Amino acid sequence: MRELALNILDIAENSLSAGAKLVQVRVEADFAADTMRISVRDDGRGMSAEMLARVTDPFTTTRTTRKVGMGIPLFKYSAESAGGSFHIESEEGVGTYVYAEYRIGHVDRMPLGDFGGVALQLVTMNPQTDFCIVARADEAEGVLDTREIKEILGEDIPLSAPEVRAFLKEYIQENLMDIFGGRL
Numbered sequence: 001m002r003e004l005a006l007n008i009l010d011i012a013e014n015s016l017s018a019g020a021k022l023v024q025v026r027v028e029a030d031f032a033a034d035t036m037r038i039s040v041r042d043d044g045r046g047m048s049a050e051m052l053a054r055v056t057d058p059f060t061t062t063r064t065t066r067k068v069g070m071g072i073p074l075f076k077y078s079a080e081s082a083g084g085s086f087h088i089e090s091e092e093g094v095g096t097y098v099y100a101e102y103r104i105g106h107v108d109r110m111p112l113g114d115f116g117g118v119a120l121q122l123v124t125m126n127p128q129t130d131f132c133i134v135a136r137a138d139e140a141e142g143v144l145d146t147r148e149i150k151e152i153l154g155e156d157i158p159l160s161a162p163e164v165r166a167f168l169k170e171y172i173q174e175n176l177m178d179i180f181g182g183r184l
């Protein structure tokens, strides 16, 4: 079974391909309302309105200019097949915002999966890009902002340094366990 975390990785990789300097990822759950929301915002090159219309629906357009991508359609499908909704905004030269909402208890909602592993991979393997990753459930919130971590570490120590990576891995896992407690 696919995991939502892998969808998130696909969408964040689009942001990286678009040359984003900052990628903001949010996973928020409201258990009382049985709703979870995932969003990815970037400041990359963005898309034209025509491009935007095509990427969300690869099956209904005749396309010859490029290969059919599946990242966005699969993410859209993951939400719409789980009682939720999907939304994307993009502006050339400004950036892109991708949003998906799910019914947590819907039978066809995919599990979040290894979101911590995806977060760790993104922040340690893309030194040129900053990430602000937020996890929230009801009143509990955890934030991983590479701009803050880089400020503390200074210029000489990369986030991929083994000690830093080990610290981040534990920090992310502990936070996600506190916040979501394996409920997603």
Ligand SMILES: Nc1ncnc2c1ncn2[C@@H]1O[C@H](COP(=O)(O)OP(=O)(O)OP(=O)(O)O)[C@@H](O)[C@H]1O
Binding pocket: 010, 014, 015, 018, 042, 044, 045, 046, 047, 055, 068, 069, 070, 071, 072, 073, 095, 096
């Ligand atoms: N954040 C973004 N910023 C700018 N362009 C984007 C962004 N996300 C998607 N696109 C454009 O939309 C296209 C479709 O994205 P999608 O993820 O669906 O497929 P893909 O990345 O081309 O292929 P795949 O994800 O299957 O490897 C991308 O090729 C890119 O041109």
Ligand SMILES: [Mg+2]
Binding pocket: 010, 011, 013, 014, 069, 070, 071, 072
């Ligand atoms: Mg993609």
